[in-house]
Amino acid sequence: MIIGRVTGRAVSSRKDEKLAGAKLLLIEELDPEGAPTGDLAVTIDHLGAGAGDVVLVTQGSAARFTAPTKDRPIDSLVVGIIDNIRLDGRETFSKSSGFARAGKRR
Amino acid sequence: MLLQRVIGLVVADPKAEELGGVRLAVVEPLGADLAARGKRQVAVDTVGAAEGQMVFTVAAGPARAASGMAGRPVALAVIGIVDELAGLDAPGTGKAGKAGKGDR
Numbered sequence: 721m722i723i724g725r726v727t728g729r730a731v732s733s734r735k736d737e738k739l740a741g742a743k744l745l746l747i748e749e750l751d752p753e754g755a756p757t758g759d760l761a762v763t764i765d766h767l768g769a770g771a772g773d774v775v776l777v778t779q780g781s782a783a784r785f786t787a788p789t790k791d792r793p794i795d796s797l798v799v800g801i802i803d804n805i806r807l808d809g810r811e812t813f814s815k816s817s818g819f820a821r822a823g824k825r826r
Numbered sequence: 827m828l829l830q831r832v833i834g835l836v837v838a839d840p841k842a843e844e845l846g847g848v849r850l851a852v853v854e855p856l857g858a859d860l861a862a863r864g865k866r867q868v869a870v871d872t873v874g875a876a877e878g879q880m881v882f883t884v885a886a887g888p889a890r891a892a893s894g895m896a897g898r899p900v901a902l903a904v905i906g907i908v909d910e911l912a913g914l915d916a917p918g919t920g921k922a923g924k925a926g927k928g929d930r
Contacts, residue, residue, distance in 0.1 A: 721850075721868040721901050723836070752834060752852045752866050767840050776838050776850070776868055780886050782901035786842045789899075799845050799899050800838025807834035807852060809877060 721782075723802065724749045726773045730762050738792045745769060745798065747777060752805055753812050754819030764789060765798040774813060776800035827882045829856045829908065832875045836868050844898045851875060851904055853883060860911075869902040870895060880908040 724747035732744060742764050749759040761777065766788045769775050775798045783789055783797035805813040813819045834852035838845075851871040857863035872892045875881045881904045883889075890896055892903040 721870075723868060752836075752868075757865070767842065776836065776841075778899045778901045780901050782886070782890070782899045785890065785897055785899040786844050797842075797899060799842040800836075800850075801840055803837045803839050805834060805836050805852065806877075812834070 721776055721778045721799070722749055723752060723805070724761065724763070724775055724777050725756075726765075726769050726771050726775060727760075728771065736793050739764075739794075742792075742794075747775065747796075747798075749777075750774070752807055754821070761796050763796040763798055764792075764794050767798055767801055769798050769801055774802045774815070774819075776802055827884050827905075829860075830854055830869075830881055830883050830904075831856060831862065832871070832877050832879050832881055832904070833866065834877060842899055845870075845900075848895075848898075848900075849874070853881065853902075853904065856880070860914075867902055869904045870898075870900050871904040873904055873907055875904050875907050880911075882906045882908065 727748045728746040730744040745763050745765045747761045747763045749757045778799045783794045803815050830853040832851045833854050836850040849871045853869050854862045854866045855864040885902050889900045889903040892905050
């Protein structure tokens with residue numbers, strides 16, 4: 721699973737019928753310290769994530785293993801809105817204050 | 827399966843119902859020289875690994891074969907803690923070396 725930030729929404733009026741009603745988010749992948757990796761994903765969300773939220777995204781067939789995504793053509797799904805991240809014993813992210821910009825590890 | 831090191835923890839709320847009760851660890855892959863190498867990801871931890879511990883992980887479909895993960899939206903799982911690596915060739919030297927918790 722990866723960490724990402726919601727940067728926007730994709731709107732698609734003509735899509736697979738099994739995606740009817742699905743909310744499509746644009747998610748910029750982040751490393752655990754908050755630096756963008758350069759990858760962007762179109763991701764389904766049923767948790768109510770909004771712009772700027774830092775989220776946990778599951779990928780591949782795992783994305784179909786929730787009640788609302790079962791048997792749908794989905795390979796990327798928001799499975800959590802992240803409260804905090806701790807790395808090497810220190811908090812690098814919290815929902816209230818964002819990422820601590822402490823530079824690169826090592 | 828990949829050898830990785832647990833470098834952190836993630837707490838998420840809300841979570842997908844199917845992820846209720848799971849522990850989420852940030853893991854970093856280790857290369858042939860056992861140095862950190864590659865993309866850091868988030869894994870479910872089924873074995874209670876602590877930060878800093880060397881673990882092995884399983885990805886994609888097989889991650890859902892980890893204990894308690896069947897039918898859950900899990901793409902990467904920590905399934906074992908490495909106590910010791912033995913008989914590892916020390917990279918670049920052609921010599922056998924050892925890494926882990928010491929000699930036995």
